[in-house]
Amino acid sequence: MIIVGIDTGGTFTDLVLWRDGSIRTHKVLSTPAAPEQAILHGIAELGLDPVGLNVIHGSTVATNAVLEGKGVRTLYVANRGLGDLLTIGRQARPDLYDLQPPARLPPVPSELCVETGGRLGADGRWVEPLTAADLDALKATLARLAPKSVAINLLFSYLDDSAERALEDAMPEGLFVARSSEVLPLVGEYERGIATWINARIGPIVARYIGRLADGLSGARVSVMQSSGEAVTANQAARHTARLLLSGPAGGLAGAAFAAAQTGCPRLLTFDMGGTSTDVAVVDGEPRLTTDGHIAGFPVALPMVDMHTIGAGGGSIARLDAGGMLLVGPESAGADPGPACYDRGGREATVTDANLVLGRLDPNGFLGGRMRLNPDAAHAALERLGRALGLSAEEAALGVIRLADEHMARALRVISVQRGLDPRDFILTSFGGAGALHVCALAEALGMTRALVPVHAGVLSALGMLVTPAGRTLTRTRLGLLAEAGDAEIEAALVALAESGIAELGQEGVARAALRVERSLDLRYRGQSHTLNLHWAGVEDTAAAFHAQHRDRYGHRLDLPVELVNLRVRVRGPIPDLALPSIGASGRGGPTGSSTAYGCPTPVACWTREDLGQGHELVGPAIIADALATTWLAPGWRADLDAVGNLMLQRAVGRKP
Structure with missing residues (x-):
């Protein structure tokens, strides 16, 4: 059996190959303009023939389209008198004491809001039946406005969907149509309408992307991760795009739960730190679901993994505001040009540059040595930032890291302390390409003494795709x-x-x-x-x-x-029967080198995860690198590997955060 799990991120596209009981990982730079190109490139570099391949992937295409305000020209069809429903919303103010809230454009321009008959009452009886004249008027409107998709949202359609079906049948062949009675057959016309509108607006974009991917992987079985943590075939995913908004993050939580289950650690606080953002969540046996999610300020009442997202990642840009205060994120350098140390033309200081300047990253060991970082470029970027702050490059870098850590610690408190959960009852679990560089500091900030960096942490979302059931x-x-x-x-x-x-x-x-x-x-x-x-x-x-x-x-x-x-x-369906292979008791030797880490009086040893055998205890400070991510083992922490290669971290007793 050959399965490939794929997670498309803002900076990197991660691939995990499962073949005959063994795992192989790979990472390529993302291609945001055409995400399928990075996937096809990665599969080619793995030397795989698409024919007979089982591909499960998490896509950010739907998410990015909503966040960036992109979408096709969409007609919104409602009952008479309710055409402005999505504009009015719930009349809820996001900031209660903001006396000058910024104006917000309506989701659908008024000229694209069409009213018709087919109105039900709360008892399921017709208040205003849909007539042939209504259908003729709608057809004329479609011909005049020429939309690319249509969202139909009639009152109480979850009681009787016949009017919405009749409207759909009246649409021209080939037009993308989303019905509220199919997308979200629940009470709440505003939330139901938003979900239907999102589905219609981004549906053609996602459908084209999936079509290009399927063409490039001709002969493969392609599935997509849903926000709720189950896989759906590509053709079904193209019809229900609103269910894909947390596709990638759902894979990360599935991967974290899978890796932790191998070590008997069911209760986790997770943070997935990539190049652009950080997702935090609670896993208590399995990921929790919510129907109260939001994206780009819109409510999403569809089932999705319960997580909190902030704009802090390895590529987050550090800069000064108008008052001279240091800011980190949410703007990101992304994959192109990327952090200054990538040597791809980026000049602004990022979190990754700060970690490199502080000596917490081995410039020769990044991505297992496949990508060399430029310390001089990172130092120059932090030096420019430090000069504006009156600090050295190293002091500025430390400030950038501390500020990024505080952003993430605050997010972790939102999903734990603010919900009545004590973080000390959980194990902090980091993954994503940048997470393990910050795990010790975040655990200390939350008063936690245990942390876990799963095996293959740098591609854990892609690994999670492999253990995702239909x-x-x-x-x-x-x-x-x-x-x-x-x-x-x-x-x-x-x-x-x-x-x-x-x-x-x-x-x-x-x-x-x-x-x-x-x-x-x-x-x-x-x-x-x-x-x-x-x-x-x-x-x-x-x-x-x-x-x-x-x-x-x-x-x-x-x-x-x-x-x-x-x-x-x-x-x-059944969870795929996969198990992580045992790493054995003996490692391959000692450290590969050393690094001068800011704040540490002596050089810090650099190890690869493969050099550590099961039960080999390491005392911080130390740098532990693998092919896809790097762990900064802070002073006062110790680490050892379990039977399958998960890095178990423990804070020294009595050490204060």
């Missing part, structure tokens, strides 16, 4: 009091919802007997707006679990009826 996460609104619904009615509705996912996976060749089905309900007290998600265990037991979870989350329970809002079903 699957679907399905949702549907079913409003009513829980007690009045009854076990039989809810059970039947959940079975029907699961069957649609089982049928889709059957078309992908996944046998019914191999599928796992998880069922849950979104519940709230009558009169509340927000819900809690509970595993389905019958009406009585599920209601009791809701009361208990509400008390744990909010400190109280209410003497009110429990209301059922949404049904949720997760259908997943």
Whole structure:
């Protein structure tokens, strides 16, 4: 069996090849203008024939299109009187005390908002049926405005999708159409409308990208990671692009959970630090999901891994603001020109340049020696920054690192402390190309004493693709009091919802007997707006679990009826049976050299991970490099490798952060 997991990042594209029980990793510079080119280039460098290849990849095409405001000309179709729904939104102010909030353009220009009939009431009865005249008027509007895609969002379409289907059938052949009743059949017309509009606006872009990739990998089976952590075939992914917004990060969490499970470490605080951004999350056995995500300021109510993202990465640019204060990120040097030390024309100081100036990176060992860094270029960039601050290049570099660390520590507190979780109960797990350079400092900032740098940490998101099952996460609104619904009615509705996912996976060749089905309900007290998600265990037991979870989350329970809002079903195929190979007890020797690290009185030994055998303890300060990433083992920390090559870090007892 030959499987290739691929993660396309802003700076690098990572590939992990699994063949006959062995793993091979590879990294190439990304090609943002045409992401498939880096993938095809990497597969060619691995010497692989696409025919018969199983490719699972995480794509940033959908994410970048939304973040950069790119998309095709999209017509938004709503009921009469509701054409400006997406512009009005929830009337929520992101910054409550900002008296002069910046003006924001409406998602859809008014000339592209079209109103029609087909309006349902909350009881499922027609308030204004869709007529032939409505369809004729829509066809005329399409001919006049010539959109590239259409988003249809009618009120209460999750109760009856016949009007939306009739509108879709009236569209010209070849036009990309997204229906809210298919994209997100849930209560909440604004959130449902945003998801549908995003799906329609970026759908043609993602479809073209997937088409180019499929053409380049003719004969291969191509799947794409969804934001919820399951793989979907490429042709299905092209129809449901809004489900791909956290495609790459979901792979990282899957990889972290897989690597940690090999060592018996189920509770993790993770941070994935790449060249452009850092994603932080909690993994408690498996990644948590949320339906309250946001991207580019828009709510995304589709299931996705629960994480927090900030603009701090290895390529984050350090600069001074108008008042002379040091800033790091969110702007990034990316892959082209990249940090100054890449010697590709970049002149601005970045986090990677700062680590190199501080002696925490071996310029000859970057990417396993395949890419040499230019220390002089990095020093010159930090010297220019330091001159403006009245500091030396090394002092400026230390300031850049400390500021970047504080950005990431704050993000880790958001997903732990602010949610009632004590970071000390978890193991800090770093991955991504730049994460292990900062793991000790972040652990100290959070009062943590243990950290983990997984094997293949520099390509862990790509590794996560290999252990991702095919699957679907399905949702549907079913409003009513829980007690009045009854076990039989809810059970039947959940079975029907699961069957649609089982049928889709059957078309992908996944046998019914191999599928796992998880069922849950979104519940709230009558009169509340927000819900809690509970595993389905019958009406009585599920209601009791809701009361208990509400008390744990909010400190109280209410003497009110429990209301059922949404049904949720997760259908997943078998997890690929892969295991990390054992590294053996003996390493290959001693350090490969030394580095003069700023703040350390003596030269710091440079090791490769392969030089350390299982159980070989190393005391910081030290630099540990592998083919894809570098770990800075700070003073006061020690490290050893476990049986499969994960680097286990422990802070010395009594050392203060």
